[in-house]
Amino acid sequence: xxxxxxxxxxxxxxxxxxxxxxxxxxxxxxxxxxxxxxxxxxxxxxxxxxxxxxxxxxxxxxxxxxxxxxxxxxxxxxxxxxxxxxxxxxxxxxxxxxxxxxxxxxxxxxxxxxxxxxxxxxxxxxxxxxxxxxxxxxxxxxxxxxxxxxxxxxxxxxxxxxxxxxxxxxxxxxxxxxxxxxxxxxxxxxxxxxxxxxxxxxxxxxxxxxxxxxxxxxxxxxxxxxxxxxxxxxxxxxxxxxxxxxxxxxxxxxxxxxxxxxxxxxxxxxxxxxxxxxxxxxxxxxxxxxxxxxxxxxxxxxxxxxxxxxxxxxxxxxxxxxxxxxxxxxxxxxxxxxxxxxxxxxxxxxxxxxxxxxxxxxxxxxxxxxxxxxxxxxxxxxxxxxxxxxxxxxxxxxxxxxxxxxxxxxxxxxxxxxxxxxxxxxxxxxxxxxxxxxxxxxxxxxxxxxxxxxxxxxxxxxxxxxxxxxxxxxxxxxxxxxxxxxxxxxxxxxxxxxxxxxxxxxxxxxxxxxxxxxxxxxxxxxxxxxxxxxxxxxxxxxxxxxxxxxxxxxxxxxxxxxxxxxxxxxxxxxxxxxxxxxxxxxxxxxxxxxxxxxxxxxxx
Numbered sequence: 001x002x003x004x005x006x007x008x009x010x011x012x013x014x015x016x017x018x019x020x021x022x023x024x025x026x027x028x029x030x031x032x033x034x035x036x037x038x039x040x041x042x043x044x045x046x047x048x049x050x051x052x053x054x055x056x057x058x059x060x061x062x063x064x065x066x067x068x069x070x071x072x073x074x075x076x077x078x079x080x081x082x083x084x085x086x087x088x089x090x091x092x093x094x095x096x097x098x099x100x101x102x103x104x105x106x107x108x109x110x111x112x113x114x115x116x117x118x119x120x121x122x123x124x125x126x127x128x129x130x131x132x133x134x135x136x137x138x139x140x141x142x143x144x145x146x147x148x149x150x151x152x153x154x155x156x157x158x159x160x161x162x163x164x165x166x167x168x169x170x171x172x173x174x175x176x177x178x179x180x181x182x183x184x185x186x187x188x189x190x191x192x193x194x195x196x197x198x199x200x201x202x203x204x205x206x207x208x209x210x211x212x213x214x215x216x217x218x219x220x221x222x223x224x225x226x227x228x229x230x231x232x233x234x235x236x237x238x239x240x241x242x243x244x245x246x247x248x249x250x251x252x253x254x255x256x257x258x259x260x261x262x263x264x265x266x267x268x269x270x271x272x273x274x275x276x277x278x279x280x281x282x283x284x285x286x287x288x289x290x291x292x293x294x295x296x297x298x299x300x301x302x303x304x305x306x307x308x309x310x311x312x313x314x315x316x317x318x319x320x321x322x323x324x325x326x327x328x329x330x331x332x333x334x335x336x337x338x339x340x341x342x343x344x345x346x347x348x349x350x351x352x353x354x355x356x357x358x359x360x361x362x363x364x365x366x367x368x369x370x371x372x373x374x375x376x377x378x379x380x381x382x383x384x385x386x387x388x389x390x391x392x393x394x395x396x397x398x399x400x401x402x403x404x405x406x407x408x409x410x411x412x413x414x415x416x417x418x419x420x421x422x423x424x425x426x427x428x429x430x431x432x433x434x435x436x437x438x439x440x441x442x443x444x445x446x447x448x449x450x451x452x453x454x455x456x457x458x459x460x461x462x463x464x465x466x467x468x469x470x471x472x473x474x475x476x477x478x479x480x481x482x483x484x485x486x487x488x489x490x491x492x493x494x495x496x497x498x499x500x501x502x503x504x505x506x507x508x509x510x511x512x513x514x515x516x517x518x519x520x521x522x523x524x525x526x527x528x529x530x531x532x533x534x535x536x537x538x539x540x541x542x543x544x545x546x547x548x549x550x551x552x553x554x555x556x557x558x559x560x561x562x563x564x565x566x567x568x569x570x571x572x573x574x575x576x577x578x579x580x581x582x583x584x585x586x587x588x589x590x591x592x593x594x595x596x597x598x599x600x601x602x603x604x
Contacts, residue, residue, distance in 0.1 A: 005419045008408030008429075013400035013470025016392040017257055021403040023431055026252055030219045030244050031226075032072070032108035034251070035283045039065045042286040048098055050168055050291050057292075057306045061168060063098060065286065071098070075106035076215050077208035082137065082159060086111035086218060089133050089227065091126075092270070093117045093140040093148070097293045098168045099201075100270045101279055103139060108225050108244075111218030115227040115239065116271035119144045120487070120554040125237055127151035132439065141165065152197075163201045165293075219244070227438055228273050230379040230488070237553075239438030240273065240379045249404050249431040250382040251281040257403040259389050260285070261337050262310025265303070267292035272486075273379030274342055278313050297516060301325035304339075305332050312336070315343040315486035316350070317518050319372050323353050324515075333371060337390065342375040342383065344483035344518065345474045348396055355395070363393035374398045376474065380447060380458050381405065381432040386472050397471040398464075405430030409466050412478065413459070415451035420468050423475055428458045482511035482519040487555040489521055494548070494556050498523055501547055503531035503540050506567055508575045509558060514588045523558040524580055526567050537563055 003010045014020060027034065043066040051060040063071075084090060090112050094100040100116065107114045117126065119141070126148055129135065138157055140148070142164040152160055226247065227239040254260060264287050268275035282289050290307050296314075301322045304312060312318075319341050322328050352358050354371040363370065373390075376398040377383035385407060386399035401407040408417050409424040418424040433456050436444040448456050461478040482489050491509035498507040506526045511519040523544075531540060541561045548557045562584065568576040 006408070006417050007420060007466045007470070008406050008417060011401075011406065011470070012468060013392075016389065016400055016470070017403060019256075021253075021256065023249075023404065025256060026245055026249050026404070026431055028219070028221060028245075029248065030108045030217055030223075031247050031280055032105045033217050033219065034244075034248050035105060035280070036069060036217075038284045039069070039286050043069075045286065046288050047283070047286075048101075048289050048291045050098065050293070051303075051307065052292075053294055057303050060290070063168070068098075068102065068283075071102045072105040072109070073214045074205055074208045075099075075102055076109040077211040078204050078206075079106060079112065079137075080110050080215060081207040081210050082204065084110060084112050084137050087224075088112045088137070089115050089135060091115045091117050091129070091135060091138045091140075093119060093121075093138070093144050094163065094270075095119075095141060095165075095293045096267060096269055096275075096291060097141075097163075097165065098291065099139075099163055101283070104226065104270065104276070104279070105283075109215050109217050111220070111223070113224050113227060115229075116269070116276065117229060118269060118271040118553075119147070121229065122551050122553060123148055123151050124551055127154065129239075130155045130157065137161070139163065157197050159199050159204075160197045161199050161201060161204045167201055221245075222435065224435055226276060228276060228379045229271065230273070236440075236443055236493075238440050238443055241435045241438055242276075242382060243435050246382055246432050246434060247276065247280050248284075250277045250384045251284040253384060253403040253405070253432075254281045255285045257389070259338075259387060259402075260287075260311050263288040263290065264311045264313070265290040265292060265307050265309035266313065267294070267296045268313060273377065273381075273383030274313065274486075277377070277382045277384050297321060298325075301327040301333065308336075310337040311340065312338075313340045313342065315518075316341055316346050316483065317485055317516065319346060319350055319354060320518070321516065322371075323350050328354070335368065336371075339372045340375050340387070341372050342377065343486040345376075345398060346372065346374055351395065357395050359395055361395040363391060366390050367393065376426075376472070378428075378458065378460060380434045381428050381430075382434075384432060385426075385428050392471075394467075394469070394471045396473060398474050399472065400470045401472070405432050407466070407472065408457075409464065410457075410459075412463070415449065415453075415457070418465075421465050423463055423465050425478070426460045426462045426464045426472065426474070428460065429455045433458055480511075484511075484514075484519055484521070484555045485517050487553070489519070489556050491521055494521055494523065494552065494558065497552060498525065498544060498548070501544055503528050503535070504544070505529075505531075508567055508577065508580065510577055510581060512581070512586050512588055514559075520559040520588065521556065522584075522586060523561045524564050524567065524584070525561055526564050 046062050047065045047068040048063040049060045051057040090107055092103050104114045136158045139161045142162055222243055224241045225244045226242045230240055264282055266289050270276050270279055298321050300318045305327045373388040375387040377385040384402050386401055388399040392400050406429050408427050410417050410427050412425040451457050463476050464474045466472050494509040495507045505528045509521045509523050514520045568579050
C-alpha cells in the first residue's frame, strides 16, 4: 500500500501484528460475560495466587477460576438482595485483594457501576462524590475507614460493607499483624466502627442465600460499567466513565494482539486505569496471576526474583529501584517475557542501564535480554495506547499503537495531522475512548474532540512524534505535569490551593527528581507582610501542611515547604522557576533532604 504520509491512515505499526483488527471483533457483552465465556474450559486452572510478605512471598493462597466466578456470583446475589440497583454507582475502596476484583464483576452482573477509589483520595472529595451521586452503598477496607470516618458518618449511605483483609489473605500477613490489636477483640472477632450503617463482609455475603439460581447478567449497549478517578490532562479531579466496550476492547487488544505470554505478577490498584485494564485482560485471557496486595517499592526486585513471573506491569519508580537493586547488579533478575513500564516515560539512562542498549537500538526478532519495555496510555482510554511488544522494541520509544485503536500526531489543539518525525500532540481514537467524565461535559469537551473525519479523538496534552515504523516517542508534557509514584501531580493546582490559605501571599510548587518517588513537589511560599505578627514561621508552615494533607491527594501534598522573601520574576513577567530550582540547591538524589532556610531573591 502506498504511504500517504499520515500515520493514522498508513498505520505502519500493523506490520508487527499477524492480522488486522476491526471493531467487529469486540462482542456486545458485559465485562462479566466476556470473562466467563473466555474461561469456559479453564475453570480448573489457577486464577489468583495471593502472595504476601508474611512468608517472603514464597507461598500463597490459590483461587481457581471456578471459585473466582463462584465468589463473583455470591457477591452479585448479596448486592441484589441488599438493594443495589442498575446504574447505581458503588464505590470500592480496597487494596489489591481478590475481593476488589470479584466486586467489579459482580456489579457488572447486576448492572451497577463500580467506582474503585484510591485510598489517597482526599476526605472532602469522597464526601462530595457521595453527596453529588446519591451513593447508598460503599465497600471499604477496615484500615482505610478511620481516614474517611467523618465523610461516611455525615453521608446518606444505607450500607458500609467493611472488609478486614482476612477474607482471602493469610491471618499472619505483616500488615494485619501490626493492626491486630486495633482490629480484633479478645474473642478474635473483628472490631467494627460504631456506626449502624456498617455491615461486616460475612454478614453481607449471607444475603446471597436468599437467591438459589445465578442471576442473569445485565447488558446494555454503551452502558457505563466502571468509573476511574483521575485528574487527567487538565488537573481537575473527575471520574472517567468506561463502558463495557471500552474495557473489553482493552482486554481483547492484548489478547488478540498476542502481546503477552505466561503468568503475571500484579501489584496495581484497581482504582487506576492501568489496574482495571490489566485486571480484565488477565481474567479474559485466563492468566495465572500472582496477586500482591502490598505496595512494592525498594523490594520490587527481590519479589520479582522470588516469584519469577513472565510479566510484570509497573511504573518508572519500580524500574528505578530495580536498576539500583543488588539483584540486578548480581545478574539475578529472572528470565521473563515482559516487564512493563507505564504511567510516564522511563528515563533513558535507566532504560539503557537495565536493557544494555543505547540510542539507535532497534530490536531485530526477539531479544530476551531486554528487561523493560515501555507502554503508554491514559485512564481516558483504559490506559492502553502503545506498548513495545516483543519484536518491536526501539530504544527510547513508548511503543507502537495497540490493536483496535488508532494514534495520530496532530498540531496541538487542532485536527491537522502532522507527518512522520514531526513533533505534535499525541491523539488517540477507537473503541477504548471513554464515554466521558462523570457529570462534567465541560471537562469532557476539553479532552475529546470530534475531528473532520467524524471520529472522537482524545487530545492527550502530550507532545511526541511517530517514526516511519510506527514507533512513538514522547517528548514532553504540554503542561507542567510530573509523576510521583506513578500518579499525575499538577503543581499549578497545588499552588492555587496554597494561595487560598491564611497568611499566604503567593506560592509556586516545583517538581524535583527523587531517588524513590520519581519526582516530588516542593512549595515555595511568600507570606503576607502581617503573617508573622501572631504566629511563627514554623506554626504557619505546620498549618499549611495540615490543610494540604486534608484537602489534596497524598501524592500532591508537598514533601517540604520553603519560605521565600519574594518570588523571583523572569523577563516574561512570570515566576522564574529555573532560578528557584537553581538557587534552592535542592537535590534529593544526592542529599535526600531539604536545607531548611529562607531564600532571598533580588528582583531588581
